[in-house]
Amino acid sequence: xxxxxxxxxxxxxxxxxxxxxxxxxxxxxxxxxxxxxxxxxxxxxxxxxxxxxxxxxxxxxxxxxxxxxxxxxxxxxxxxxxxxxxxxxxxxxxxxxxxxxxxxxxxxxxxxxxxxxxxxxxxxxxxxxxxxxxxxxxxxxxxxxxxxxxxxxxxxxxxxxxxxxxxxxxxxxxxxxxxxxxxxxxxxxxxxxxxxxxxxxxxxxxxxxxxxxxxxxxxxxxxxxxxxxxxxxxxxxxxxxxxxxxxxxxxxxxxxxxxxxxxxxxxxxxxxxxxxxxxxxxxxxxxxxxxxxxxxxxxxxxxxxxxxxxxxxxxxxxxxxxxxxxxxxxxxxxxxxxxxxxxxxxxxxxxxxxxxxxxxxxxxxxxxxxxxxxxxxxxxxxxxxxxxxxxxxxxxxxxxxxxxxxxxxxxxxxxxxxxxxxxxxxxxxxxxxxxxxxxxxxxxxxxxxxxxxxxxxxxxxxxxxxxxxxxxxxxxxxxxxxxxxxxxxxxxxxxxxxxxxxxxxxxxxxxxxxxxxxxxxxxxxxxxxxxxxxxxxxxxxxxxxxxxxxxxxxxxxxxxxxxxxxxxxxxxxxxxxxxxxxxxxxxxxxxxxxxxxxxxxxxxxxxxxxxxxxxxxxxxxxxxxxxxxxxxxxxxxxxxxxxxxxxxxxxxxxxxxxxxxxxxxxxxxxxxxxxxxxxxxxxxxxxxxxxxxxxxxxxxxxxxxxxxxxxxxxxxxxxxxxxxxxxxxxxxxxxxxxxxxxxxxxxxxxxxxxxxxxxxxxxxxxxxxxxxxxxxxxxxxxxxxxxxxxxxxxxxxxxxxx
Numbered sequence: 185x186x187x188x189x190x191x192x193x194x195x196x197x198x199x200x201x202x203x204x205x206x207x208x209x210x211x212x213x214x215x216x217x218x219x220x221x222x223x224x225x226x227x228x229x230x231x232x233x234x235x236x237x238x239x240x241x242x243x244x245x246x247x248x249x250x251x252x253x254x255x256x257x258x259x260x261x262x263x264x265x266x267x268x269x270x271x272x273x274x275x276x277x278x279x280x281x282x283x284x285x286x287x288x289x290x291x292x293x294x295x296x297x298x299x300x301x302x303x304x305x306x307x308x309x310x311x312x313x314x315x316x317x318x319x320x321x322x323x324x325x326x327x328x329x330x331x332x333x334x335x336x337x338x339x340x341x342x343x344x345x346x347x348x349x350x351x352x353x354x355x356x357x358x359x360x361x362x363x364x365x366x367x368x369x370x371x372x373x374x375x376x377x378x379x380x381x382x383x384x385x386x387x388x389x390x391x392x393x394x395x396x397x398x399x400x401x402x403x404x405x406x407x408x409x410x411x412x413x414x415x416x417x418x419x420x421x422x423x424x425x426x427x428x429x430x431x432x433x434x435x436x437x438x439x440x441x442x443x444x445x446x447x448x449x450x451x452x453x454x455x456x457x458x459x460x461x462x463x464x465x466x467x468x469x470x471x472x473x474x475x476x477x478x479x480x481x482x483x484x485x486x487x488x489x490x491x492x493x494x495x496x497x498x499x500x501x502x503x504x505x506x507x508x509x510x511x512x513x514x515x516x517x518x519x520x521x522x523x524x525x526x527x528x529x530x531x532x533x534x535x536x537x538x539x540x541x542x543x544x545x546x547x548x549x550x551x552x553x554x555x556x557x558x559x560x561x562x563x564x565x566x567x568x569x570x571x572x573x574x575x576x577x578x579x580x581x582x583x584x585x586x587x588x589x590x591x592x593x594x595x596x597x598x599x600x601x602x603x604x605x606x607x608x609x610x611x612x613x614x615x616x617x618x619x620x621x622x623x624x625x626x627x628x629x630x631x632x633x634x635x636x637x638x639x640x641x642x643x644x645x646x647x648x649x650x651x652x653x654x655x656x657x658x659x660x661x662x663x664x665x666x667x668x669x670x671x672x673x674x675x676x677x678x679x680x681x682x683x684x685x686x687x688x689x690x691x692x693x694x695x696x697x698x699x700x701x702x703x704x705x706x707x708x709x710x711x712x713x714x715x716x717x718x719x720x721x722x723x724x725x726x727x728x729x730x731x732x733x734x735x736x737x738x739x740x741x742x743x744x745x746x747x748x749x750x751x752x753x754x755x756x757x758x759x760x761x762x763x764x765x766x767x768x769x770x771x772x773x774x775x776x777x778x779x780x781x782x783x784x785x786x787x788x789x790x791x792x793x794x795x796x797x798x799x800x801x802x803x804x805x806x807x808x809x810x811x812x813x814x815x816x817x818x819x820x821x822x823x824x825x826x827x828x829x830x831x832x833x834x835x836x837x838x839x840x841x842x843x844x845x846x847x848x849x850x851x852x853x854x855x856x857x858x859x860x861x862x863x864x865x866x867x868x869x870x871x872x873x874x875x876x877x878x879x880x881x882x883x884x885x886x887x888x889x890x891x892x893x894x895x896x897x898x899x900x901x902x903x904x905x906x907x908x909x910x911x912x913x914x915x916x917x918x919x920x921x922x923x924x925x926x927x928x929x930x931x932x933x934x935x936x937x938x939x940x941x942x943x944x945x946x947x948x949x950x951x952x953x954x955x956x957x958x959x960x961x962x963x964x965x966x967x968x969x970x971x972x973x974x975x976x977x978x979x980x981x982x983x984x985x986x
Contacts, residue, residue, distance in 0.1 A: 187392055187445070190452050191434035196425040199405075200225070203456065213459055215323070215402065215423065219279025219295055220245045220261075220525065220650065221532030222268045240268055241481040241651065244488050246280060246307075247629040248647035249475070250297035250672035251722075252491040253755045254781055255310040261488055261612030262314020262322070264481045271476045275462035276321040276367055277743035279530070282308040282355045283330045283371075285630070285673050286703055287597040287688045291333035293309075294648055297717065298672035299704030301351055302776050302797050305358025312363030321462050324359050326404060328352055330385055330463035331697075333598045336690040337932050338890045340374040343697040344870050347804035348702050354799070357395055364392030366399045366461055370419060371405045377875065379409045387418035400454040405529070406937050409888070420451040425943030468838075478535050486538070486652030491753070492641070493660050494669035494722040496643040502581070502621055503642050504725060505549060506664025511550045512582025514541055514770045515572045516608075516625070517556040518585040518721040523627045524653050527922045528595025534651040540585065540625070544656035552579060560589045561921060562605035569611050572790060576620055580694025583661065584615060585638075587627030591921035592804070596929040598689045602633045602679035604868035612636045625657055631675045634716055645669070663725060668781075670722035673944040674705050677716045683707050683859045687760065691877040697868050699858040705826040706772035710856030718775075720825035726752040726786070728824070735820035737832035739778075739795040742822045742831065746784035756780045757823045758794045760801065761832075763816030768854045771803065771843055774821060800864075805843045806871075882960045887936040894958050900965075901958040905931070 189205050190361050197212055198201040204212040217223035222240035243249070245262050248447070250578040254260070269277045281295040282304045290296075297304040307725045308583055312322040321765035329352045343352060344799040359365060368391065370381040381388060381403050385886050391397045402421040410416055411422060411430040422430055437443035491596040495503070505512065519541040525532060555570035559565040577580050586608050592599055615622050623642040624773050626632075627649070636644065644667070646657050659665040683699040726748025733742045744754055758778035776802040780792045805812040815838050821833040849868045867874050885893055885901075891908070894901035916924035935955060939946045949972035957965025 185452070187435055187438055188431070190445075190448050191431045191438075192428075193452050193455050194411070194420060194434060194448070194487065195422040195430050199424040202421065208324070210456070211276035211459065211463070212768070213462060214273060215276035215278060216269075216274050217278050217279055217343050218530035218532065219281050220249075221228070221534070222265065222272060222274065222277070223530065223532055224274060225274050229755045231848065237274070237531075237533045239533050239535045241478060241485055243485050243649050244492055244530040244653065245525055245530065245629060246297045247294045247490040247672075248649055249488060250303060250307055250492075250652075251494050251645075251647060251669040252488065253303065253670055253779055255306060255673070257488055259310040259314040260470070260484060262311040263317055264314075264484055265311075266315040266318025266320045267476055268481070271319050273736050274320060276323055276458070277315055278323045278325065278369060279484045280308045280311045280322065280359070281325050281855065281969035283326055283328075284352055284355065284703060286331045286633040286697070286699075287682060288602050288673075288676070289688060290331060290630070290665060291593060291598040292330070292526075292528070292595055294730050295530055295595075296594050296938075297355075299674065300672070300695060300776050301354035302358070303672055303779070305355035305362070308355065308359035312359055312365050316364070319464060321366035321458060322363070322398075323367040323369045323402060324363070324365045325354060326371035326380075326381060327368050327391070327401075328371060328375055329357055329375050329697075330371040332689055332695055335595050335692060335778045335890060335892065335932055336596070337372045337934055338693075338888075340377060340694040340875065341697065342376060342870070342875065344700060345809075346804045347697060347700045347878065348649075349804040349811075350799075351703050353390065358779070360391070360397055361395055365397075365828055366458060368397065368399065368401050370401055370403050370405055371409060379413075381411060381419050382417045385419045392418060398431035398457075401456045406933070406941050408940065409934075415443060415447055415451050418451075420454040424941070426940040427942075427949070429940060429944075430533055434800045458516075458666075462774030482536060482652055483715060485650045486655050489646070489649040489653040489656035490659060490665045492647060492648075492649065492669045493656060493667050494560050494645040494671055494721075495660070495667040496626075496645050496717055496721070497637060497922050498642045499724050502623060502646070502659060503624075505581065505661055506663060507713070509549060511542070511552045511578065511583045512542055512578035514536045514551055514554045514585070515557040515576065515582055517558060517560060517613075518587050518625070518627050519544075519554065519583070520556065521985050523589060523648065523655050524589055525648050526593050526629055527590055527594070527925065530595070531922075536656035537651050538656075540657045540805055543655045544583070544661070546659055547662050549662060557584070557611050557888070558605070558607040561591045561916075561919065562607050565607050569607070572611060573614055573618070576615055576618055577968070579620055583619055584612065584613055584622055585625045585627070586612070589630065589921070590630070591881040591916065592932050593629050593926040596932070600890075602631065602676075602906035609635070611639070616640060621789070623661070625661070625915065631673055632741040633678055636674070637716060645671075666725045666750050666752045667722070667861050668724060668755070670720050670755045670757075671717055672719070674708055674715055674719045674826075675715060675721075676708075681708075681713060681715075686859065689948060692879045694875055694877045696866065696874070696877065698861045700770070700853055700869060701772060702856055702858050706775065707858065708854060709773050709826055715827075718827035720755070720757050720823065721828070722825075724750075724752045724753070726750040726755045728752070730756075730822050730830040733820070733822045733831035733833045735835040740822070740833065741791060741793045742814050743791045744782050744784065745789040746786055749786050751785045753781060753783050754824075756782060756792055756794065758796070759821040759823055759826065759827065760796070760830070761819035761821060763818060764812070769851045770850065771842070774826065776826075801837045801839065803843065807843060812843060813837065813839035814842055873979055884934065885955055886954070887948075888934055890934050892931040895962075897958070899960060900962045901960075904958060939962055944980065947972060947979075950976060
C-alpha cells in the first residue's frame with residue numbers, strides 16, 4: 185500500500201462505512217448502531233437518531249435486560265441482533281454499552297446494564313458472543329468512564345487507579361476477555377487528563393497488554409481529538425468521515441517523523457483483520473433479509489421483556505389479577521403509547537409495537553375504560569386528570585401507567601432531577617385518596633424517586649421493555665407470567681441520598697469520582713443507609729427457600745426450593761463479605777461475586793453451583809499496579825438481594841494483607857461517608873493535586889474548547905449560545921423533545937469538530953475565524969471567515985479537478 189492508502193483506511197469514507205482500496209481488493213465495511221436493535225439508515229445519516237432507519241426488532245435496552253440477570257437470554261438477543269445485521273450487510277454493530285451507572289441522572293443510563301461491574305460484564309459478554317456468532321463484530325463501548333452526558337466531549341473524569349480497575353474497567357475486562365470482542369469503541373471524555381481515545385494507559389497498558397485484546401479500537405462518532413495521538417495510543421479507525429482532513433494529518437506526521445510508519449501499519453493491520461473476521465460469514469453463509477424471521481424475533485423481544493420485568497411491591501397479594509378482579513380502569517398515557525426505548529444513536533425503528541392497553545383489552549380482565557390521565561412532558565392536564573378520576577371511581581382496581589417520558593432520557597443530556605413529572609405525581613395523589621386499589625406500572629431506564637410507594641398496592645417495573653413490552657406487562661399483571669426480574673441498580677429514597685449528588689453534572693472542566701469504590705449498593709450498604717429498593721430486589725407470585733450452603737475454594741453450592749403454589753424463577757445472588765470491611769478498612773462490606781438463575785415448579789428443589797468471580801477476594805493495589813488477593817476469613821452469602829441475605833458460610837482465604845492506604849489521611853473513605861470527602865482528602869486518595877473543576881474565566885477560546893463555553897462571554901459569543909439554547913427550548917415547547925435534545929448536542933461540540941463533521945464544507949481556517957469572532961473581535965473574525973471560505977472553495981475545486 186502507498187502511504188496515502190494506509191492513511192485513508194484510518195478514517196471513514198462517509199458516515200457509516202470505511203474506505204475501500206479497490207486496486208488491492210480491500211472492501212468497504214459498514215459499522216452502525218445499535219445495542220438493542222439495528223439502526224441502519226437508508227437515507228440521510230446521523231448519529232443522534234434524527235433521521236429514520238430501516239425497520240428492525242427493538243429488543244429491551246440494556247437497562248431492562250440487566251434486570252433479567254439471564255446470560256442465556258441476553259446471548260439469544262445478541263444472536264438475533266447479529267442475524268438482522270448480517271442480513272443488511274452490516275459488519276460491526278455498535279454495542280453493547282456497559283459503562284457503570286454511577287449516578288441515576290446520567291442521560292444514557294438506559295443504554296447501560298448496571299451499577300455493578302460483574303453483572304454488567306457477564307451480560308455484555310453474553311451479548312458479544314451472541315452477536316459475533318453470526319459473523320458480525322460487536323463493539324464494546326464506551327471505553328472508558330463515560331459517566332455523564334453533560335460536556336461529554338470535553339469533561340475530564342478524575343478517578344483513582346483502584347476505583348478505575350475495580351469499578352469502571354472490570355466490566356469491560358469481563359466483556360472483552362470472556363466475550364472475545366472484536367472491536368472496542370473509545371469514549372468522548374478524558375480520563376485523568378487525557379482523552380480516552382489518546383490514552384495510552386487505557387488503550388495500550390490495560391486493553392492490549394494486560395487484557396490481551398487483539399481487535400480494533402474505533403472512535404465514537406466525532407470523538408477524535410488528535411488523529412496522530414490516537415494512532416499512537418492504539419486507535420485504528422476514526423469515524424465518521426472527515427473528507428480527508430485527518431488523512432492528510434496522518435501522511436504529514438509520517439513524512440515529518442512524528443509518526444513511525446510501523447505504527448500506522450499496525451493500525452491498518454487491525455482494520456484488515458476485522459474485515460477478514462466479518463467477511464468470513466458472508467463468504468460461506470450469506471444471510472438474506474428475507475431469511476430473517478422477524479415474527480420469531482418479536483416473540484423473543486416479548487420473552488426478553490417478560491423475564492426482565494420486576495415486581496417491586498405487591499401488598500396484600502393484589503397481583504396477579506384474575507377473572508375475579510372486578511372492573512378494571514386503565515389510566516396513564518404510557519398504556520396506549522408505550523415508552524419502550526431511549527433516544528439518540530440507539531433509536532430503533534421497530535417492526536411493530538405491542539401496547540399494554542391493547543393486550544389488556546384482549547385479556548380476561550373486565551376493562552371498563554381508559555384515560556390518559558396526564559400529558560407527556562409535564563404539560564398542563566387538569567382535564568385529563570379529572571376524567572381519569574371519574575373513571576377510577578367506577579372501578580374495582582386501577583392500573584396506572586407512569587414513567588419517564590422522551591424529554592427525560594436521551595443521549596447527550598443528563599436528567600436535571602430524579603422525580604417523575606409533577607402532573608403524574610398529582611394524579612397519583614388523587615387516585616390514592618380514593619377507596620380503590622392502585623397498581624402502578626412504571627416505565628423508564630433509570631431509577632426515579634417513588635414518594636407514593638407506600639400508598640399504592642403494587643408497583644410493576646417494566647423499565648424500557650422494547651417493542652414487545654406491552655404484551656409482556658399484561659401477561660405479568662394477569663398472572664400468565666410469574667415475574668422473575670431483579671433490580672440491577674439501587675433505587676434510593678431521594679436523589680440527595682446518592683453520594684455524588686452534590687456535584688454530579690454541576691462542574692465544567694472535571695468530574696471528580698470522590699466516592700472511590702463506593703458506587704451504588706457498595707455505598708448504601710457501607711453506611712447502612714435506607715433505600716427504597718436494594719440492588720437485586722424483586723418479588724414474584726411464589727416464594728423460595730434456601731438451604732445447605734457450602735463455600736468451597738472456587739465455588740459455592742446452595743439448594744433452592746420453590747415453597748409456593750406457582751412455578752417461578754429465582755435469581756440466587758452470591759455476595760462475598762470481606763474481613764473487617766465495616767471496621768475502618770476501605771472496602772465495601774459485601775460485593776456481588778456470582779449469580780445463577782433457576783426455574784422451579786411448585787415444591788421443586790434444585791442444587792446450584794455458583795463459581796466465584798475471578799477477583800472475588802481481590803483488591804487492586806495501585807502502588808503495585810496489579811490485583812492482590814487479600815487473605816482472611818470471608819463470609820460467603822447466598823442472597824435474594826444485597827439486603828436480603830438468606831444464608832451465610834465462612835471461608836478462609838490465603839493471601840496478603842490489605843495494601844497500606846494511609847487511612848488516617850482518608851477517614852471518610854474508611855467509614856464510607858464519601859459524601860463528606862473534602863479537597864485535601866480526595867487529593868490524598870489520588871496522590872496528586874486536584875485539577876481545576878471549572879473553566880478558567882476570560883480565557884480566549886481555542887479549537888479544543890466546546891461551544892458551551894460561549895455562554896456569558898458577551899457579544900457574538902453570547903448570541904451564538906443564545907440562539908442554540910433558545911432553539912432547543914422552543915422546539916421542546918413545541919413537543920419535539922428528541923430534536924430539542926439533539927440541538928443542545930451542539931453546545932457540547934468542540935470547535936475542532938465543526939470542520940471534521942461538516943463533510944468538507946467547513947475548513948479549519950474557517951473555524952479559526954469563527955473563534956476570532958467569539959473571542960470578541962467579531963468584524964475581524966467575519967472578514968477572516970469570508971476570506972477562508974473563498975480559499976476553501978478554490979482548494980476544493982482544485983482537488984476536484986485533480
